[in-house]
Amino acid sequence: MAAALAREIYGPRHNPGTAPDSLITTGGTESNQLALLLARETHGGSVRLVCGANAHHSLARAAWLLGLPDPVVVPAPAGTLHPAALDEVLSHLPGPLLVAATAGTTDAGLIDPLPEIAARCAAHGARLHIDAAYGGGLLFSDRHRTRLAGLDTADTVTLDLHKLGWQPVAAGLLAVKDRRDLTALRHRADYLNAADDTEAGLPDLLGRSLRTTRRPDVLKLAVTLRTLGRSGLGALVDQVCARAREFAALIDEHPGFQLHARPAISTVLFRPTGATDDTVAAVRRALLTDGRAVLGRARLDGRLWLKATLLNPQTGPADLAALLHLVAARQATLVEGHTTR
Template identity: 80%
Template sequence: AASALNPSLDSWDQAPAAAALEALVTRTLAHTIGLSDAVVTTGGTESNQLALLLAREASGGSVRLVCGANAHHSLPRAAWLLGLPEPVVVPAPNGTLDPAALHDALTHLPRPLLVAATAGTTDAGLIDPLPEIAGLCAAHGARLHVDAAYGGGLAFSDRHREKLAGLERAHSVTLDLHKLGWQPAAAGLLAVSRPGELGVLHHHADYLNAADDTEAGYPDLLGRSLRTTRRPDVLKIAVTLKTLGRTGLGALVDQVCAQARDFAALVREHPGFELYDRPDISTVLFRPTGATDDDVAGVRRMLLLDGRAVLGRARLDGRLWLKATLLNPHTRPDELALLLKLVEGTTPR
């Protein structure tokens, strides 16, 4: 429908229905995580870039990023793109940001500062201690951004949303519904605590947002994105929400989280495998017992080359792990068992 109608969300006259739908859906999703408004983005990378841009403007033209060693690569890259100072990287032992190290950094660094925490790390799907981090930011006068591109979908689940406690205290939050929202890309959002913060994105082009049109009540869409021509990506999100609702999406979240726990149990009980840790969301890290890092890398490549299984990789605690991120609610227990057999059969003996 979006391709056939081909509306462009750079001015209201080109996409009146899409503009109204976007305003409704973005506010609703922001309210779901305790914030006030959101803008649609192409994904987590653009959302993180916008978060740093908003922080820079709110701080008077410069801000220093403080993030964990577990942070997504797009955050330090965004600091580079925006001409900000070199980020301060805080240790993340066991895969999550260390509050004590963060406290020490915030105590000694000059202001203004932006702390970036993570809810759902790329490597292991871990969640930083958000309440402690939010408290430290408040005490030290630092701005807080949470990259919840992966973990933000837990907010749909009554069973798992408590893992995001503290998210509502952030100034901005990255969401990406092509993960735990089951949307085709692009389906990113940046949510903010105060709608006025989005005002810095405003841009004037008379043929798109003439002052008299805006005064007459026509929505000004040039402040809703850094892009001009853009697809109505909100349509697919709206259709999913209308069809499944928060309860339906929450049930899917519960299913994949349960699958991850089941798969982790299979790994733990198998003498031929080592489990990294119990999964926080739906990512399971494991490796064959006694295998070298070269063995692990080779197993992954062989399964991929043969078309038998697609596994990710993650390096934690100085070792290489195979990564299974479960996002298909229809995955069966026998398929999880088969995956272990495939890995076992490919591992050098």
């Protein structure tokens, strides 16, 4: 099943020795850590991470954990990694280099220009990792999968199907273009994967994870994929992306709210019109502690935004309108309370 998901990214390969493969992980953080580990071992124990300012925090933390140099962070003022800025950085850095791009940023769900980034990496001989923990689920949708063009150029790809895969955690994967990269994880403990047992056909899972004891998380992925298939999952992806566009339109038409931008996937950023950042933060905390709504937060363009990431395909127009009503009512209560003090 893990190999099948890798083939969904990379397609079939004619040479079994270099076929794609994937590992089950606890989520995007572990997948990103493994991607840096494999890059380090592929390059003889040394590699420099280059990523955009929009990259997930786990990448820089993984570099620290693995004893790698401090990452080189490329500014991303528009929210995505700019290919020309990346090219400039790669032109002046000694190798070996690992570039990390993002397909579905944490703040706004934006997708880096993957084909252009891949071309820069190829020109400079840099290895490419794509963190698609959020956006990778677009692969299931015939309507949206073209937005991940270039994903198959990456040496490694992070997926996390507890987002656009509707799995309970843990449901992470790390896909590799060339399964030979996984030899760095080989490990032998006679009581678990003795050579004669492996030769006799018993599975050797110790060399496919940094963990020993672990849950059979691949089972729930297999059941979901066999039950719904790619088309069934794709239909769910289409639904939540459509709901996000509807929610964005509702916000845009409401005089009491400001929309940050049209959603790239299913994340919508908004804020009450004229509210201060302190008020935005207080509204979010109040709704959370009241048990009325769980909204994220994102700081973009120098301001704090409420973040709604729509992942429930059953969400309807009435739910979206109710959420806006809750935010507006809680803001009014806070403003009134502040005024009367």
